Amino acid sequence: MQEITSSPFPELNTSRLFLRQLCMDDAEEIYLLRSDERVNEFVDRQRATSIEDAHQFINKIITNQSNGEGIMWAITLKDDPKLIGAIVYWNIVKEKDEAEVGYELLPQYHGKGIMQEALLRVINYGFETLKLKSIVADPKAGNLSSVKLLERCGFVKTGVTDDGYVAYELHP
Numbered sequence: 001m002q003e004i005t006s007s008p009f010p011e012l013n014t015s016r017l018f019l020r021q022l023c024m025d026d027a028e029e030i031y032l033l034r035s036d037e038r039v040n041e042f043v044d045r046q047r048a049t050s051i052e053d054a055h056q057f058i059n060k061i062i063t064n065q066s067n068g069e070g071i072m073w074a075i076t077l078k079d080d081p082k083l084i085g086a087i088v089y090w091n092i093v094k095e096k097d098e099a100e101v102g103y104e105l106l107p108q109y110h111g112k113g114i115m116q117e118a119l120l121r122v123i124n125y126g127f128e129t130l131k132l133k134s135i136v137a138d139p140k141a142g143n144l145s146s147v148k149l150l151e152r153c154g155f156v157k158t159g160v161t162d163d164g165y166v167a168y169e170l171h172p
Helices: 024-035 051-066 114-128 144-152
Strands: 017-021 071-077 080-093 098-105 134-137 156-160 166-170
Touching: 017 080, 017 114, 024 051, 024 080, 051 071, 071 114, 080 114, 098 114, 114 134, 114 144, 144 166
Parallel strands: 098 134
Antiparallel strands: 017 071, 071 080, 080 098, 134 166, 156 166
């Protein structure tokens, strides 16, 4: 597996999307993502209650990236630099050349194929550039949109945890 690095940050493009580095200018949208009830329904995390929570989160992501502990892309439309979602490689297991993928999208962009487009591009980057041997994802069993997305992108279900998560894996 190639070292995950944020210097220079690996900007990615698709036909409709530009995936770029997260920055402090994204704080308002990060706050919306991390405080929205629909986005957080299937995520075990403390909801953001202030813009300061968003600033702290962005600082944490920047630190994690500089330490090689993960990489998060801001998802934007090509014609608008405003963040509409995020996608991340985290929980890196270097000994197995494995990373977990996670993603979230503002509700007004759900159902438009945006996350599938972003996920397929990030999968390609993971296998082609990072030389990952495995990408995993663990959505909650009730998160049918995420489960269907993973299956459309070729992930295979490998089990269900006692706490209600579904384990998925993808190999090159």
